[in-house]
Amino acid sequence: RKRILITGGAGFVGSHLVDQLMLAGHEVIVADNFFTGRRRNVEHWIGHENFELIHHDVVNPLFIEVDQIYHLASPASPPNYMYNPIKTIKTNAVGTINMLGLAKRVKARLLLASTSEVYGDPEVHPQREDYWGHVNPIGPRACYDEGKRVAETMCFAYKKQENVEIRVARIFNTFGPRMHMNDGRVVSNFILQALQNNDITIYGNGTQTRSFQYVSDLVAGLISLMNSNYSFPVNIGNPDEHTILNFAQIIKSLVGGTSEIVHKKAMTDDPRKRKPDISLARKELNWMPKVDMIAGINKTIDFFRSELVRSK
Amino acid sequence: RKRILITGGAGFVGSHLVDQLMLAGHEVIVADNFFTGRRRNVEHWIGHENFELIHHDVVNPLFIEVDQIYHLASPASPPNYMYNPIKTIKTNAVGTINMLGLAKRVKARLLLASTSEVYGDPEVHPQREDYWGHVNPIGPRACYDEGKRVAETMCFAYKKQENVEIRVARIFNTFGPRMHMNDGRVVSNFILQALQNNDITIYGNGTQTRSFQYVSDLVAGLISLMNSNYSFPVNIGNPDEHTILNFAQIIKSLVGGTSEIVHKKAMTDDPRKRKPDISLARKELNWMPKVDMIAGINKTIDFFRSELVRSK
Ligand SMILES: NC(=O)c1ccc[n+]([C@@H]2O[C@H](COP(=O)([O-])OP(=O)(O)OC[C@H]3O[C@@H](n4cnc5c(N)ncnc54)[C@H](O)[C@@H]3O)[C@@H](O)[C@H]2O)c1
Ligand SMILES: NC(=O)c1ccc[n+]([C@@H]2O[C@H](COP(=O)([O-])OP(=O)(O)OC[C@H]3O[C@@H](n4cnc5c(N)ncnc54)[C@H](O)[C@@H]3O)[C@@H](O)[C@H]2O)c1
Ligand SMILES: O=c1ccn([C@@H]2O[C@H](COP(=O)(O)OP(=O)(O)O)[C@@H](O)[C@H]2O)c(=O)[nH]1
Ligand SMILES: O=c1ccn([C@@H]2O[C@H](COP(=O)(O)OP(=O)(O)O)[C@@H](O)[C@H]2O)c(=O)[nH]1
Ligand SMILES: O=c1ccn([C@@H]2O[C@H](COP(=O)(O)OP(=O)(O)O)[C@@H](O)[C@H]2O)c(=O)[nH]1
Ligand SMILES: O=c1ccn([C@@H]2O[C@H](COP(=O)(O)OP(=O)(O)O)[C@@H](O)[C@H]2O)c(=O)[nH]1
Numbered sequence: 275r276k277r278i279l280i281t282g283g284a285g286f287v288g289s290h291l292v293d294q295l296m297l298a299g300h301e302v303i304v305a306d307n308f309f310t311g312r313r314r315n316v317e318h319w320i321g322h323e324n325f326e327l328i329h330h331d332v333v334n335p336l337f338i339e340v341d342q343i344y345h346l347a348s349p350a351s352p353p354n355y356m357y358n359p360i361k362t363i364k365t366n367a368v369g370t371i372n373m374l375g376l377a378k379r380v381k382a383r384l385l386l387a388s389t390s391e392v393y394g395d396p397e398v399h400p401q402r403e404d405y406w407g408h409v410n411p412i413g414p415r416a417c418y419d420e421g422k423r424v425a426e427t428m429c430f431a432y433k434k435q436e437n438v439e440i441r442v443a444r445i446f447n448t449f450g451p452r453m454h455m456n457d458g459r460v461v462s463n464f465i466l467q468a469l470q471n472n473d474i475t476i477y478g479n480g481t482q483t484r485s486f487q488y489v490s491d492l493v494a495g496l497i498s499l500m501n502s503n504y505s506f507p508v509n510i511g512n513p514d515e516h517t518i519l520n521f522a523q524i525i526k527s528l529v530g531g532t533s534e535i536v537h538k539k540a541m542t543d544d545p546r547k548r549k550p551d552i553s554l555a556r557k558e559l560n561w562m563p564k565v566d567m568i569a570g571i572n573k574t575i576d577f578f579r580s581e582l583v584r585s586k
Numbered sequence: 587r588k589r590i591l592i593t594g595g596a597g598f599v600g601s602h603l604v605d606q607l608m609l610a611g612h613e614v615i616v617a618d619n620f621f622t623g624r625r626r627n628v629e630h631w632i633g634h635e636n637f638e639l640i641h642h643d644v645v646n647p648l649f650i651e652v653d654q655i656y657h658l659a660s661p662a663s664p665p666n667y668m669y670n671p672i673k674t675i676k677t678n679a680v681g682t683i684n685m686l687g688l689a690k691r692v693k694a695r696l697l698l699a700s701t702s703e704v705y706g707d708p709e710v711h712p713q714r715e716d717y718w719g720h721v722n723p724i725g726p727r728a729c730y731d732e733g734k735r736v737a738e739t740m741c742f743a744y745k746k747q748e749n750v751e752i753r754v755a756r757i758f759n760t761f762g763p764r765m766h767m768n769d770g771r772v773v774s775n776f777i778l779q780a781l782q783n784n785d786i787t788i789y790g791n792g793t794q795t796r797s798f799q800y801v802s803d804l805v806a807g808l809i810s811l812m813n814s815n816y817s818f819p820v821n822i823g824n825p826d827e828h829t830i831l832n833f834a835q836i837i838k839s840l841v842g843g844t845s846e847i848v849h850k851k852a853m854t855d856d857p858r859k860r861k862p863d864i865s866l867a868r869k870e871l872n873w874m875p876k877v878d879m880i881a882g883i884n885k886t887i888d889f890f891r892s893e894l895v896r897s898k
Contacts, residue, residue: 360743368680407723411704423723424736427728
């Protein structure tokens with residue numbers, strides 16, 4: 275039984291991680307500033323003796339005693355991280371320094387929730403962990419991409435210089451219940467549009483690809499990486515690649531309804547394709563995704579359907 | 587006449603910039619933590635009514651009133667920035683946030699001393715400003731390369747969100763008097779080795795290239811960029827490219843003596859070639875380098891010769 279800090283634990287991924295770690299009997303502390311996270315995501319644990327929720331911004335130092343830190347605090351979707359680029363960079367740069375300082379002091383192991391965005395608009399396909407990436411340092415996505423890159427750099431600096439135990443998960447696009455209704459990510463947009471019989475909006479021609487993993491697969495991967503002996507970056511994602519157009523069609527057919535698929539202006543620096551090479555995770559963690567995309571989408575549709583009822 | 591802050595102003599480049607701005611009649615404030623800088627580089631101005639030297643680490647906030655900020659504070663040579671990678675990242679990440687916060691508060695214009703290292707080990711040659719770079723985010727040079735990349739990202743975030751006026755100079759390899767004797771950069775190493783009749787040490791086979799600019803050219807470029815209307819990154823460097831082997835031969839022949847040229851182990855992630863495309867600086871700043879390399883090296887040899895005498 276361990277004392278585990280989850281920064282960003284009131285968010286989409288973080289709250290599912292809380293569930294698994296609580297069910298495994300650990301003591302879980304969530305630190306979240308509620309920028310995109312919600313109390314409601316973890317409220318079923320409030321009052322449990324192993325659970326604590328701290329309203330805290332990781333840009334400020336945090337002094338607690340823990341054994342492991344899952345460092346997830348960061349805006350994650352393009353509209354959210356572009357909303358306040360300065361805050362996004364401070365969260366990833368200063369926030370990560372603080373969490374590494376904490377890990378150093380209490381000798382905790384820290385897992386960084388990095389991202390496939392460190393590969394930027396990749397020139398190799400699928401992406402392996404030894405690919406250095408193709409990122410515009412001054413583009414509109416840079417506050418997030420470069421923020422996460424430098425967060426990785428910091429982890430390796432603290433590892434080398436202070437022997438801090440680090441783990442780095444490069445997370446690929448993930449979906450599932452508790453995704454935000456209005457954060458503008460493709461899965462939530464398309465499902466909501468389909469449920470409301472609105473146009474399904476494809477940015478650009480829809481030939482760009484993504485590979486979507488269901489959130490329970492991700493959480494299993496994060497836990498197994500944290501507890502492994504492997505300290506270099508590991509891709510955690512589902513290699514099942516789809517064009518955005520195809521993805522729109524799948525969602526439209528699963529939801530039914532009368533939505534039309536329409537095309538909008540392409541986004542600046544939008545990566546054209548993305549697909550993880552997960553050989554390393556298979557080898558080092560014996561991990562691979564298990565949830566079939568259609569099954570995952572159906573659960574997510576159910577979630578959004580009840581959210582829509584709730585918000586009426 | 588302006589009030590001008592120069593962070594890192596007691597260093598090699600910074601001190602030459604101090605000289606030019608003082609000669610132009612400005613009020614100059616230097617903030618330096620003396621990690622690699624030396625009082626001696628600016629001591630000829632101490633006591634002048636327009637000059638102030640503050641012993642300050644940019645990782646901590648600084649509250650002063652200025653019109654312009656040349657933000658140069660950062661270890662700059664590989665041995666220096668690898669000596670304490672955590673400090674290198676904090677200086678570039680937190681230090682740059684602080685200087686941007688200062689610029690925002692006092693509405694000063696900030697020029698960031700960025701670097702050709704943001705291009706990493708480049709796959710295009712020569713490097714233009716629109717090249718996104720090829721940098722290993724977790725390699726031994728990352729603390730500097732990613733630190734400078736995220737510093738650029740921060741500048742553009744403060745520009746976009748807070749209308750801070752920014753200038754970004756991507757500085758290519760520079761040499762001249764007041765370079766550090768022992769910072770391990772190629773120019774100082776080779777000159778000192780030649781002056782002392784020691785082996786001239788080439789890392790690897792010596793086919794890697796660099797393009798060296800003399801420090802007075804750089805300083806002219808920085809001042810003209812600061813006072814221009816161009817707010818995107820600009821390369822400041824000399825496109826006169828040499829292999830490191832050729833460079834060793836030139837220095838050996840200029841110094842004379844009995845040194846042998848020898849080969850040592852190549853450095854990890856050492857960029858194979860580097861040469862600026864300076865069309866943008868020509869166009870926007872009407873700037874180009876003027877000092878011939880041989881003339882510059884001879885001045886630098888004179889400087890090191892007297893340093894050696896001095897240190898006896
Ligand atoms: N969901 C994905 O597809 C995906 C893909 C790659 C990486 N990631 C990474 O996984 C992590 C979680 O993402 P998510 O999808 O759950 O997003 P999310 O927005 O639901 O969760 C992020 C959480 O961090 C919190 N937070 C943000 N800034 C904070 C700060 N300064 N201090 C404290 N808390 C702060 C938010 O309030 C939220 O609870 C993020 O680091 C994200 O970059 C997610
Ligand atoms: N010389 C080059 O070839 C070159 C090339 C590219 C970029 N640059 C950039 O130009 C700038 C100046 O480089 P330089 O060659 O003069 O190096 P330098 O080491 O001589 O100067 C750096 C100065 O910054 C100071 N400093 C370092 N960390 C600090 C901190 N935390 N707080 C306050 N001061 C701090 C040092 O004491 C020193 O005076 C650096 O930002 C460097 O990255 C230089
Ligand atoms: O338990 C701790 C220890 C450190 N820190 C923060 O982590 C940062 C980096 O820590 P480090 O030990 O590297 O920094 P130092 O204290 O040496 O400046 C510091 O600025 C602290 O604010 C924290 O939040 N909690
Ligand atoms: O309503 C939407 C939202 C997103 N996208 C596209 O879907 C892909 C994935 O976008 P998302 O914001 O979910 O994540 P990203 O992988 O870009 O971070 C990108 O190519 C977007 O341009 C889209 O076509 N329509
Ligand atoms: O004159 C100033 C104003 C701000 N800052 C620092 O700059 C950082 C970023 O400033 P910003 O205004 O973005 O931050 P905020 O004060 O909103 O946290 C702050 O943490 C301050 O420590 C500084 O050093 N000098
Ligand atoms: O004693 C030395 C020092 C440097 N170098 C090489 O010279 C080039 C320039 O190195 P420097 O450290 O001056 O600057 P960099 O451009 O790598 O930041 C690199 O290829 C180094 O491997 C060398 O061969 N011998």
